[in-house]
Amino acid sequence: MQLFFHDWFTAHVSSWNTDSHCAFRIDRAPTEAPPPSARSPLFRFKRPHPPTPDFGCASAGRSFALEIAEAAAGGGRAACARGGQAAGGDGAENTQPLFGHQICTAMEVSPQAPSKDAYCAAMVLSGAGDALGYRNQRWEYCTSGPQIHQELQEMGGLGQICVSLPDWPVSDDTVLHLATAEALATGKNGEPLLQELASRYVEAMKDMDGRKPGPTSILGTSQLRPEEPGGYRIPFNPSATGCGAAMRSMCIGLRYPHPSDLTTLVQVSVESGRMTHHHPTGYLGALASALFTAYAVQGLPLERWGLGLLKTLPLALEYIQSTAADSDLNVGSWAYFQEKWEWYLSERGLASGQGPARFPSAYGPAERDVIYKTFSLDGWAGRSGHDAPMIAYDALLGAGDSWAELCSRAMFHGGDSDSTGVIAASCWGLAHGFRGVPEGNHQKLEYRDRMVAAAGNLYDLAWGQKPV
Ligand SMILES: [Mg+2]
DSSP: OOOOOOSEEEEEEEEEOTTSEEEEEEEEOGGGOOOGGGOOOEEEEEOOSSOOTTOOHHHHHHHHHHHHHHHHHTTSSSTTTOOOOOSOOSOTTOOEEEEEEEEOOOOOOSOOOOOHHHHHHHHHHHHHHHHHHHTTTTTTTOOOHHHHHHHHHHTTOGGGOOOOTTTSOOOHHHHHHHHHHHHHTTTOOHHHHHHHHHHHHHHHGGGOTTTOOOHHHHHHHHHOOTTSTTTTOOOOOTTOOBTTTGGGOHHHHHHSOSGGGHHHHHHHHHHHHTTTOOSHHHHHHHHHHHHHHHHHHHTOOGGGHHHHHHHHHHHHHHHHHHHTSSHHHHHHTOHHHHHHHHHHHHHTTOTTSOSOOOOOSOOSHHHHHHHHHHHOSSSSTTOBTTHHHHHHHHHHHHHTTOHHHHIIIIISSSSOHHHHHHHHHHHHHHHHTTTTOOGGGTTTOTTHHHHHHHHHHHHHHHHSSOOO
């Protein structure tokens, strides 16, 4: 189950369950309380191990209140991560007030299990988004969104496009995204997982004919030594600001979709990202793609994703500093990613995490080409780790449930359109499945079977044995 609370709320402990989870019920404040029948459903909060019997009701209430407020601000960071034993007893209906009104922005807790089809759509449509944006090199390197739209119209529109070989191959984005997904699908964790990722990235580079891999990915994978201890780490690279890490990381959010997975999501996205892009602007793009995908799984309102990313960055910085791998160089280059995202959210009126997003009054293909460039590091929109997920996010905010509009905004523009497309389509697929997507856009997609298989395996790993 999942719920969102946006304003004031009160919470009550309803019960401790025998599975060491505490159930809560979130209510609106009395001034705006809905009738009891409309109260939100229970959610679960993990009980500490061992329990802390001296944690009185008042202090427990305060602890939980602070944690939930923190979780709200951090996009769910603290939810289920830590808890105190609150008074409330073991009776199923032994409800006691836990804490008073707390202001809260929003959070997601114990997300309801999505369908396996949604996971399938996330993987398959990411490949479709890549192939559409790429158009066998032609559209990735076309600098005019209006020209791409014109060519699309001359082909009969999106519905007439059959995304299949030889004209519509997937690009490097999907090959490397599959490498990430298939490494995660092994179920490995920790060091063995990082070695698996490095090994598969090296292997994936053998499948790049006609797929235009980026120079930083080529260099980074040439430096990996997955057979050696710690061989998944490469030196800091001041030029590794590209989107090559961001474009292959959505599946990390499929593997670690729960709020309680956040620490792991941060670590795996940072480590896998810097296997080729050892620069914060590069590997934080991997974090953004993974986190946004997790948010999409959770059903978190889009307007809150950007703020959630900003609130998660300190976790990534903490991790970087703890691993002592060129820590000073990383810290010295840290600010740009964060500042650019703060600027973007301010532009869209989303700095506080409250919507609706504010777009320019004229925002068609021509205007978007101009505006997207203002997101960029060097004038090539979507080329970098920060702005590939930024353009994808911008497109998601504007597209609603329309696949055609998503493609117009994320795949058919004058920038690095396959990388923005691969990210946007993955998140969109989680929310909307294949609804409204022309069958020709994905049914004969190259590597479709591998994507479906990876989606199923990631789903089973993420949801198979997880208490909800
Ligand atoms: Mg590509």
